[in-house]
Amino acid sequence: MTSALASADRVAVVTGASSGIGAATARVLAAQGFHVVVGARRLDRLTALADEIGGTALSLDVTEDASVAAFTDAVPRCDILINNAGGAKGLAPVADADLEHWRWMWETNVLGTLRVTKALLPKLIASGDGLIVTVTSIAALETYDNGAGYTSAKHAQAALHRTLRPELLGKPVRLTEICPGMVETEFSLVRFDGDQDRSDAVYSGLTPMIADDIAEVIGFVASRPPHVNIDLIEIKPRDQASARRNIKTG
Known part of the structure; x- marks a missing residue:
């Protein structure tokens, strides 16, 4: 543990932070004054990001119990948790489903979110004003052809997050689900x-x-005050109306 992390007044944890939304979020939170702990498997990218923002890079594979335990044990306090690790594999109809792709998506999106959230929840409560942000997808709100593996995983991840909202009533923890539409990151590169x-x-x-x-x-x-809970934000580009419809599909 670095001395900066050990002495930090406000700590934000971002999973899946080696690229894309996770890395961009780490930069935003660092600019807001948080000491940001970034976790992912690609430690070289994480280290460069942590050096850039003055944060801490820790190796994290959300699909492995031991990795999650080592990661969360190294975090002395947690004010904000950004559950961003996730992804898709393949684009096939149910009749041709690749079970390994499905297992990877459920382990990463659902059980990965569960492992990290469960481990850090006591520290989020102890902070006195914890915030859990889970990045799901518009695939958590609807389905689309050939996407059952991903949409089912995202629906389950969202159910986990939304169940926590009433379970934590009376505790000093807020919960926000972010449901993005099309975002150009490494998402499709991983899927394909x-x-x-x-x-x-x-x-x-x-x-x-x-x-x-x-x-x-x-x-x-x-940046919202402690009494304000933004439950869910669905956000899409202007060129997309739903998971099925955009300006190319009509």
Whole structure:
């Protein structure tokens, strides 16, 4: 544990912070005065980010109990938890479902969120004004063809987060779910196993959001006073009406 982290007055934890929304959110929260602990598997990227924002980089694989335990044990206090780690694998109809893809999506999006949240919840409560922000997706609100693995995982992740809201009534913890639509990050690159052309095609012909757009919204949520709970924010680019409809699909 660094001396800066040990002495920090306000600590924010961001999972899946090696790129995209997680990295952008870490920068926003650091600018708001939080000491930001960034976690992900790609430690080289995390270290560069932590050096940039004056935060702390810790290796984290949310699918592994031991990794989550080591990560959360190293965090002395937690005022804000950003559950951002997640992702999609594949785009196949249910009839052709790849069970390994489904297992990865449920382990990462659902059980990963559960592991980290459960471990840090006592510290969030002890902070006196904790905030849990879970980044789900518009896929947590609707379904789309060939996306059952991802949409089912995101629905389950959202159910976990929303169940915590009434369970924590009377505790000094707020909960906000962020449901983004199309955001151009490494999301599609991961979904399509590194196929850059296929990933680029998802966003061609329209203007998607970028990671900074979502991070700014999370920063707004984090800046609200303790008595204000923003339960859910659904945010899409102008060119997208739903998970099924955008200016390309009509």
